[in-house]
Amino acid sequence: MTEKTSLAEWRVEQGWTQQQLAEKLNVATRTVIRWENGDSLPDAFNRPLLQELGFPPKQDRIPEQPAVAPQSLEHPSTYFVEDRSNQEEITRLTVLDAILTKDMGGLLPEQPDPHFKRVLDVGCGTGGWLIELARTIPDCQLLIGVDVSHTAIEYARARASAAGLGDRIEFRIGDALRMLEFPANSFDLVNHRAAASWLRTWDWPKLLREYLRVTCPGGIVRTTELDWFQTTSPAFEQYSILFLQALNQSGHLFTPTGDGVTRELARLLSQYGLLQVQTRDCTLEYRPDTEGWQSFLGNTDINFRISLPFLHKWTQVSDDEYHSLCKRALSEIQQSDFVARCNVLTAWGVKPSERGKQVLQTS
Numbered sequence: 001m002t003e004k005t006s007l008a009e010w011r012v013e014q015g016w017t018q019q020q021l022a023e024k025l026n027v028a029t030r031t032v033i034r035w036e037n038g039d040s041l042p043d044a045f046n047r048p049l050l051q052e053l054g055f056p057p058k059q060d061r062i063p064e065q066p067a068v069a070p071q072s073l074e075h076p077s078t079y080f081v082e083d084r085s086n087q088e089e090i091t092r093l094t095v096l097d098a099i100l101t102k103d104m105g106g107l108l109p110e111q112p113d114p115h116f117k118r119v120l121d122v123g124c125g126t127g128g129w130l131i132e133l134a135r136t137i138p139d140c141q142l143l144i145g146v147d148v149s150h151t152a153i154e155y156a157r158a159r160a161s162a163a164g165l166g167d168r169i170e171f172r173i174g175d176a177l178r179m180l181e182f183p184a185n186s187f188d189l190v191n192h193r194a195a196a197s198w199l200r201t202w203d204w205p206k207l208l209r210e211y212l213r214v215t216c217p218g219g220i221v222r223t224t225e226l227d228w229f230q231t232t233s234p235a236f237e238q239y240s241i242l243f244l245q246a247l248n249q250s251g252h253l254f255t256p257t258g259d260g261v262t263r264e265l266a267r268l269l270s271q272y273g274l275l276q277v278q279t280r281d282c283t284l285e286y287r288p289d290t291e292g293w294q295s296f297l298g299n300t301d302i303n304f305r306i307s308l309p310f311l312h313k314w315t316q317v318s319d320d321e322y323h324s325l326c327k328r329a330l331s332e333i334q335q336s337d338f339v340a341r342c343n344v345l346t347a348w349g350v351k352p353s354e355r356g357k358q359v360l361q362t363s
């Protein structure tokens with residue numbers, strides 16, 4: 001078998017520096033360095049651009065594969081939205097992101113001195129949180145968002161580039177349940193929000209260990225999870241019972257209750273090696289006279305449509321029963337005395353330094 005031409009060899013043959021290649025692909029020079037060092041691979045977005053430039057050379061190319069949709073190459077979904085290319089989900093994610101950030105009181109409301117230089121957001125959705133962070137912390141040098149959904153990542157990339165932030169923000173397609181494809185000690189803040197929607201109880205230990213690995217000593221791991229909504233709508237409450245049943249059956253809840261993840265969050269962070277674990281909670285409230293109510297209504301409407309395959313898989317609900325429940329819930333949400341409340345908990349902790357780790361191990 002003949003040896004294949006490496007990216008570095010090919011680039012040098014073209015007479016280009018790493019920076020020149022990076023400019024042609026509209027990526028950061030460090031991205032090219034990482035590819036050449038084997039620390040990461042060009043993703044589905046950059047591979048066709050590289051091919052247009054001539055890499056890999058013709059003799060090294062694998063014969064054309066039959067066309068396979070990218071989704072079918074992915075890990076089966078553990079997320080409650082099973083169709084990763086659903087456009088309504090993109091709308092829902094974008095709205096959810098904006099209302100959560102606003103109603104929680106900002107991007108990092110509990111961090112007194114948020115001067116982070118390198119930030120990773122896992123399960124970043126359509127990227128709003130990271131894009132806002134890049135705007136508010138101008139000396140943050142690198143912000144990376146990872147999400148398993150191609151559709152969400154493409155949308156996030158377009159938003160970052162429209163905001164003129166493409167040089168500091170990278171959005172990558174990746175399945176965080178497999179591994180985080182970054183060297184150890186890469187970030188001083190690793191964040192996730194609303195990840196219980198795709199994490200089963202048994203996924204937390206591995207994921208938290210990965211968070212610790214990629215966080216630098218003294219850096220912060222921060223997680224935010226939402227309790228399930230409690231409302232005055234009897235039909236919505238019936239939907240909630242079904243949804244919690246499905247979440248519980250599929251392994252997402254530690255206890256079969258609306259707070260079945262948040263009550264464990266601080267314990268998980270401490271148990272898997274974070275120090276100085278702290279929490280902050282806040283309550284979201286939506287009534288027809290509050291600003292976020294319209295978004296709550298719109299997102300609930302979408303939620304009802306996109307969660308049906310998940311509910312079919314894990315509960316016995318029939319189509320007729322489900323559609324009539326959703327119709328009643330949407331009408332009850334629009335009554336003037338409707339109220340929905342939800343508790344949101346952020347838990348964060350510090351990665352110990354090597355010395356701190358030794359002290360912990362011997363004590």
Ligand SMILES: C[S@@+](CC[C@H](N)C(=O)[O-])C[C@H]1O[C@@H](n2cnc3c(N)ncnc32)[C@H](O)[C@@H]1O
Nearest residue numbers: 079097123124125147148149175176193194198
């Ligand atoms: C509820 S949304 C939260 C989005 C964002 N973090 C926010 O708070 O606005 C969950 C996100 O996790 C993504 N996701 C699901 N499974 C994942 C996995 N295995 N690895 C990475 N991301 C995943 C989904 O595509 C979705 O964008």
